[in-house]
Amino acid sequence: MRVVITGGFGFIGTLVARELLATGTFRGRELTELVLADRFVRRDHDPIATDPRSVVVEGDLLDTLSPIFADRVDAVVHLASAVSAEAEADFDLGMTANLHSTVSLLEAARRQPGESPTLVFSSSVAVYGSDPVLPLPAVVSEATLPTPQSSYGAQKFVCEQLVADYTRKGFIDGRVARLMTVAVRPGKPNAAASGFLSGIIREPLAGIATVCPVRPELSVALASPRRTVEGLLRVAQADRGDGFGKLGGRIAVNLPALTVTVAEMLDTLRRVAGDAVADLVLVEPDPAIEAIVGSWPARFDNSRASALGLAGDASFADVVEQYREDNL
Numbered sequence: 001m002r003v004v005i006t007g008g009f010g011f012i013g014t015l016v017a018r019e020l021l022a023t024g025t026f027r028g029r030e031l032t033e034l035v036l037a038d039r040f041v042r043r044d045h046d047p048i049a050t051d052p053r054s055v056v057v058e059g060d061l062l063d064t065l066s067p068i069f070a071d072r073v074d075a076v077v078h079l080a081s082a083v084s085a086e087a088e089a090d091f092d093l094g095m096t097a098n099l100h101s102t103v104s105l106l107e108a109a110r111r112q113p114g115e116s117p118t119l120v121f122s123s124s125v126a127v128y129g130s131d132p133v134l135p136l137p138a139v140v141s142e143a144t145l146p147t148p149q150s151s152y153g154a155q156k157f158v159c160e161q162l163v164a165d166y167t168r169k170g171f172i173d174g175r176v177a178r179l180m181t182v183a184v185r186p187g188k189p190n191a192a193a194s195g196f197l198s199g200i201i202r203e204p205l206a207g208i209a210t211v212c213p214v215r216p217e218l219s220v221a222l223a224s225p226r227r228t229v230e231g232l233l234r235v236a237q238a239d240r241g242d243g244f245g246k247l248g249g250r251i252a253v254n255l256p257a258l259t260v261t262v263a264e265m266l267d268t269l270r271r272v273a274g275d276a277v278a279d280l281v282l283v284e285p286d287p288a289i290e291a292i293v294g295s296w297p298a299r300f301d302n303s304r305a306s307a308l309g310l311a312g313d314a315s316f317a318d319v320v321e322q323y324r325e326d327n328l
Contacts, residue, residue, distance in 0.1 A: 001029040004073055006061055006105070007080035008036030008048075011185055012122070015229045016077055017048040026075055027118070027237045035073075037064055038080070061101045065108045075118040077236060078105060083192035084126055084292060087152035098155035106162060110171040119172045120236040121163045123252055125180050125221055126153035129295040141301035142251050149295035150193075164250040176252035177235040180223040181296075184323040193292040197222065200262070201269055201320060204280040205328065213286035214262055219298035221257035224319045225326075227312060231255035234308050245309050256312030257300045258319070268316045 003026050007013040017036060024031050036048065037057040043049050049056055057064050061080055080101065087094025102121070109117050129149030130136045137144060148154045160176050167174035185198040196213055197220060203210035223231070232255075238247040247253070270278035302312065313319050 001026050001031050001074050002033040002035065002072060003031060004035040004037060004068055004076045006037050006076065006078045008056075009038040009041050010079060011187065012179075012182065012225070012228060012232070013038070013077075013079045014048060015225055016079070016232060017054075019229055019233060021048060021051050021053065029074075035068060037061060037068055062096075062104055065104055069108045069112060072114065073109070073112060073117050075120070075236070076105065076109065077120045077122070077232065078102065079122045081122070081156075082152070083190055083195075084124075084150060084152040085193040085195075085289070086191035087155060088150050088193070088292065089191075091151055094151050094155055098152065099158055102159045103162065106166050106172065110166060116170060116172050118236065119163065119166075119174050120232065121159060121174065121176045122232065123156045123160050123176050123178045124153065125178055125254070125257075125296050126150055126292075127157040127160065127178065127252075128297045129153060136297050139299045139301050140254070140297040142254055142304055144297075150292050160252050167250050173240075174250065175235050175238075175247065177232050178252050178254045179228055179232075180221045180255055180257045180300075182225055182228050183222045184319060185225070186323070186327040193289050194220075196289070197262075197265070200265065200281050201323065204269060204277045205273060205324070207277075207280070209280045209282065212262060212266070212281050212283045213289040214293060215285055215290065216263035216266065216283060217261055218290070218294060219259055219261050220293065221259055221296070221298045221300060222313070222316070222319065223255055223257060224313050224322050226322060227256065227310075231305065231310050234310055238308055244307055247308065253304050253308065254300050254302065256302045256305045256310050257298075258313040258316065259298050259300075260316045265316055268320055272317065272320055 035055045041058045082097035127146040131147040163174035166172045181194040183197045184201045200212050242248050
């Protein structure tokens, strides 16, 4: 079994790689080679790169598809993308990194002779948005019409539809998992509009002051890194069909969400870390950030995810504790 992870050295890509290497299987078959494809790679002293089953491919995905598909690919977990605020600020970058790269990947998979590969596309809650003539319902499900309000969300939704159609045509076995905002992420801030949702916890716990760019009453849908990786791999490996634990249809699966307000997140930080830490967060609303994040739904019907055996995080306190266990 030869599995490719695009964005293999990103945060989620690294976690997915670690899990696959630890279990040693994918869809019940032995993992013989894990291809880690990324623009920026870590080769030295990184367990996922130095594992004898790992092959590192460095470079832009549009330039590396030929060597990736030089040998048969059994499955692809497609995580590489430009993030939300980045794609909004630079339209051409978003179109290239999110749409054109995905189309080229789909075409490479389609041209591969023999059995169709599994392709798992990492989409986003950003495909949803409240249109003036079609407001979002109070609770969103996969039956809710996506009307994205950002270039990033539009690019992700177009890719979802292409994955579904390539699957309908039998070119691939495509699966789409819509990720909630992943928090708390370790490391440096990124260019995602939702990045502050990690920053308002991560930075204060490290003794660093930070800014919250939205109103505290804003509700958001979150998922911890552990639940996100679990959801991605469950969607990737589920058998096709109807019934519990099976993946029916070609439509995307919304991964389970924990709904909290930003105020509840900050209250949790205060309870677990104390006033001095919580006071390092300064609320300074940024209309541009709030317009993007505020357009995303916060409450989801998780029925399809539940049918796959997935559950969301129990509380935001659990999410913070997970971050502390894994990173502090």
